[in-house]
Amino acid sequence: MGCWTTSCDFGHLKAHSKVSVFFTMILIFTYLFYCLTGYCDSMPSPLYVHQSFRSKLFPKEGKKLAHWNGSIVRELPELDATDVEDEKRQRGLGYETYNNISVSNNFGTKEFPQAIIIGVKKGGTRALLEFLRVHPDVRAVGAEPHFFDRFYEKGLQWYRNQMPRTLDGQITMEKTPSYFITREAPSRVFSMSRGTKLIVVVRDPVTRAVSDYTQTLSKNPSLPSFQNLVFKNSTTGLIDTSWSAVRIGIYAKHLENWLRYFPLAQFLFVNGEKLVTDPAGEMGRVQDFLGLKRVVTNKHFYFNQTKGFPCLKKPEGSSRPRCLGKSKGRPHPRIPAEVLHRLRDFYRPFNMKFYQMTGQDFGWD
Ligand SMILES: Nc1ncnc2c1ncn2[C@@H]1O[C@H](COP(=O)(O)OS(=O)(=O)O)[C@@H](OP(=O)(O)O)[C@H]1O
Structure with missing residues (x-):
């Protein structure tokens, strides 16, 4: 009888544990499903995996994605292209860094960039790249790879390895503003892919030159004055075109070099001044040019009075808005009006030529 009772108890326990196992399995599968679709925030999965899966699973969720992806952008370290590129390059392959935490990202494949921001130095290239990175279908290298100017001998495979992994439908991008003035760059980009889209952020060459000078001065406070450097002969007022701060601003000359390889239709000229006064408007043009849905809009920006520049708005559910670093938008020294x-x-005749070549009047005169 006792034995019968015992077996009865075992039978009851067996049925009970089967039900428990069944529900536990349902719970585990539900949890895994949520993790895969990006809702599982407690699990330390790679940030880009969230982004990739979500954009693949919910391609029409543009608005929601922009905010969600914006929180990733906020966590990216501030990058001053000129300062940190070498350090970034030395970081291990297959890892990307957010607030100094390395996360592995083995989803997707590394592709050559379909679009490159080729210039111009001090034009607003960092702002453009950071604004583009808000888009869920854009994946970009944070640091400047400098492949087509400095590291060409490292080979195309090295270059591709610098790129982030992308899934179908995502665009790979990079920015290296010195490409625009590098004589060999057009033929090199062409031999990688003749279909590469080329973005040039241009800014009044006079303010660009002063901005360039300000950057050099910040690294070398004993630099001669702007007026000492800009003239070949201060009595005649002859401009020294061998000074890179001046030479870079002769946009028409550099563009000529690129037009030997690429048709004008493959270029987009972003107005550096408008990128500050109307970032959403310029971003609309850029997204159209790249064939992207207009996800980055007015909603993503606010004007930061202290910085005096537009910054990326606080993404939903996160703590802080994000402006570019201190080296972007710094005060310029006063240069005599004369x-x-x-x-x-x-610059006037070169500007006119540039307006004619591009079919755009930038109004710098
Ligand atoms: N949103 C926002 N925030 C801060 N700065 C902005 C922004 N949009 C454009 N800019 C302008 O970008 C200028 C720096 O240009 P780049 O990023 O191309 O410089 S670099 O070539 O990568 O060093 C930088 O030049 P300076 O003002 O001389 O510092 C800015 O005027």
């Missing part, structure tokens, strides 16, 4: 006037006269 010096700026002479420089403006120097």
Whole structure:
């Protein structure tokens, strides 16, 4: 009888544990499903995996994705292209860094960039790249790879390895502003892919030159004055075109070099001044050019009074908005009006040529 009772108890326990196992399995599968679709925030999965899966699973969720992806952008470290590129390059392959935490990302494949921001130095290239990275279908290298100017001998495979992994429908991008003025860059980009889309952020060459000078001065406070460097001969007022701060601003000359390899239709000229006054408007043009849905809009920006520049708005559910670093948008030294006037006269014919070549009047005169 006792034995019968015992077996009865075992039978009851067996049925009970089967039900428990069944529900536990359902719970585990539900949890895994949620993790795979990106809702599982407690699990330390790679940030880009969230992004990739979500954009693949919910391609029409543009608005929601922009905010969600924006929180990733906020966590990216501030990058001053000129300062951290070498350090970033040395980080291990297959790892990307957010707030100094390395996360492995083995989803997707590394592709050559379909679009490159090729210039111009101090034009607003970092702002453009960071704004583009808000888009769920854009994956970009944070640091400047400098492949087509400095590291070409490392080979195309090295270059591709610098790229982040992408899934179907995502665009790979990079920015290296010195490509625009590098003589060999057009033929090199062409031999990688003749279909590469080329973005040039241009800015009034006079302010660009002053911005360039400001950057050099910040690294070398004993630098001669702007007016000492800009003139070949201060009495005649002859401009020194061998000074890179001046030479870079002769946009028409550099563009000519690129047009030997690429048709004008493959370029987009972003107005660096408008990128500050109307970032959403310029971003609309850029997204259209790249064949992307207009996800990055007015909603993503606010004007930061202290910085004096547009910044990325606080993404939903996160703590902080995000502006570019201190080296972007810094005050310029005061340059005598006469010096700026002479420089403006120097650039005028080149600007006119540039407007004619691009079919765009940037209104720098
Ligand atoms: N949103 C926002 N925030 C801060 N700065 C902005 C922004 N949009 C454009 N800019 C302008 O970008 C200028 C720096 O240009 P780049 O990023 O191309 O510089 S670099 O070539 O990568 O060093 C930088 O030049 P300076 O003002 O001389 O510092 C800015 O004027």
